[in-house]
Amino acid sequence: MKLYLKTKDYSVSQEEFGLVQHPELEMLITKPQPKEIDRYYQSENYISHSDSKKSLLDKMYQFVKRVTLFQKVKLVDRYVQDDKSILDIGAGTGDFLFAAAQKGWTISGVEPNSEARNRAFQKSVALSPDLESLMHRKYKVITLWHVLEHLPDLENQILKMISLLEERGALVIAVPNFNSYDAKHYKESWAAYDVPRHLWHFSRTAIKKLFHKYGMEVVETRPMIFDAFYVALLSEKYKTGKTNYLRAFQVGLRSNISAWTTKEYSSLIYVLKKA
Incomplete structure (x- = not known):
């Protein structure tokens, strides 16, 4: 497989990794993929497992x-x-499920990180440590908010998710887009590569083709406007060692303006249903 670029783990280990092109899909793969991935999440900088406001x-x-x-x-x-009925995979500290429950949803969630599960429990959101414990029922909606890129054994995980979906249910997936303006601007310093925690890196074409193999069709795509600004802030810090707020805002704004015509937003939400 052809090397796309070299980058590194800026937030935890400082180790270098390569991003190689998938032979069939417009998708990048992190190489090497660590066998013991948990240690790369053991950091106060990994904010989705905390409610930090420091x-x-x-x-x-x-x-x-x-x-x-x-x-x-x-x-x-x-x-x-x-x-x-909704299942949130990679539920973090449970905020999305807490909000969904307030709107009348029957909630279930999966979160492997014990500290994040404990924080969710404090909000009265009980999460399971793995998907296997929830395989006894089906759901109208399954969500993965910036989680698909983290999953090992990707295609097997996709099969499991689809098997848990009601016949007319919806699978909602949010992932970064390496074809965005901010990704191309920051290159190896783009924070949304987030290696090696992100094992896979998707384009719009990759999501469409990957799920088409399993009888799923993209019925709606929505931008995540704020992501361009947040990712640019982190990327500026990785690139220059400084938090350049003005520069990051400019890059985030350019990325969103560019995406009005190209549709290549920094992050995208895909709604998929069985074809």
Whole structure:
């Protein structure tokens, strides 16, 4: 497989990794993929496993998370009229499921990280450590908010998810887009590569082709506007060692303006249904 670029783990280990092109899909693969991946998540910098508000960047992340929670619940509401059952895979500290429960959803969730599960439990959101414990039922909606890129044994995981989906259910997936303006601008310093925690790196074409193999069709694609700004802030820090707020805002804005015509936003939400 052809090397696309070399990057490194900026947030934990500082180890170098390569991104190689998938032979068939417009997708990148992190190489090597560590066998013991857990140690790369053991960091206070990994904010999705915490509710940290220590730094200004943390506070911005938590603010954006609160704003987008409403938008996410509103999106999934459009696809279900009754029996509002939802499974969130990679639920983190449970904020999305907590918001969904307040809107009448019957919630289930999976989160491998014990600390994140404990934080979710404090919000009255009980999460399972793995998907296998939830294989006894089906769901109207299954969500993965920036989780698909983390999953080992990707295609087997996709098969499991589809088997848990109701016949007319919806699979909702949010992932970074390496064809975005900000990805091309920052190159190896683009924070959304986040190696080796991100094992796979998707394009719009890759998502469409990958899930088409399993009888799933993309019925809607929506941008995640805030991601361009947040990713640019992290990327500036990785690239220059400084948090250049003005420069990051400019790059994030350019990325979103560019995407108005190209549709290549920094991150995208895909809604998929069985064809």
